[in-house]
Amino acid sequence: MTVESISPDTTIPSAAEKPSSQPNEAKRTASSENTRPSSTHPQAGPNVTRPARVQHELSVSEVISQKNTVFDKDTLILQPYVEELAKNDQFASEFNEMALDLILEFHAWSTARRQQEQHVHEYDLQEDLQKIEKTETEQGMYTSLLECSRGESKKASGVGISSPPLPSYVCSRNLENMRKQMAEYMERMKVALAALTGFNL
Known part of the structure; x- marks a missing residue:
């Protein structure tokens, strides 16, 4: 910090000669008071005017007549x-119509499927019966139910008297005899194989 030297010729101003800052401070306070917003209502003073936007408001008569x-x-x-x-x-009617169509299609499909399966199984059963009849014919043991019923009806009714064919259960005796013959045949085959091979079956 440097200290300046004061020469003896320089004069120091006195307190009366110093410029006073009081007038400037008074101006500042006056301007701040003028710019400070008034806390009182606009209608408090007689010379206070309303804002410009209030002039555009409708009167009571105009509001009533509007x-x-x-x-x-x-x-x-x-x-x-x-x-x-x-x-x-509309959606409910369309949905009901679609549901009814689906039910009808499902019913038609189920009915047709059952009939189709019946025809298929009937055809397969007929083929199996034909194979069995063919095998029995080749073995010489086939006797149709119609011939069996006719023979039984002739025995039951006597000669010279015609009677309708009897149902298939009248051939039960012939079938039982065929089973006995088949069992005897199988027994003889077992004995023959045991004699040839030396093993007891």
Whole structure:
């Protein structure tokens, strides 16, 4: 910090000669008071005017004479509600129609499938019966039920008297005899094989 030397010729101003800053401070306070917003209501003073936006407000008579817009309830509420109900009814009718078509198609498919399976099984059963009849014919042991029923009916009714063919259960004796013959044949085959091979079956 350097200290400047004061020469003897320089004069120091006295307190009276110093410029006073009081007038400037008074001006500042006056300007701040002018710019400070007033806390009182605008209508408190007689010379205070209303803002410009208040002039655009309608008077009481104009407000009373003004016609209010009518609320269109039909367009805004009722019509959308009716349209939504119509859509729901249309969807319900379409859904019922589709469900009915599905039920009818399923019923037709199930009925046709059952008949088709019956025809297929009937055809397979007929083929199996034909194979059995062919095998019995080759072995010489086939006797049709019609011939068996005719023979039994002749025995039961006597000679010279015609009678309708009897049902298939009248051939039970012949079938039992055939089973006995088949069992005896199998027993003889076992004995023959045991004699040839030396093993007891």
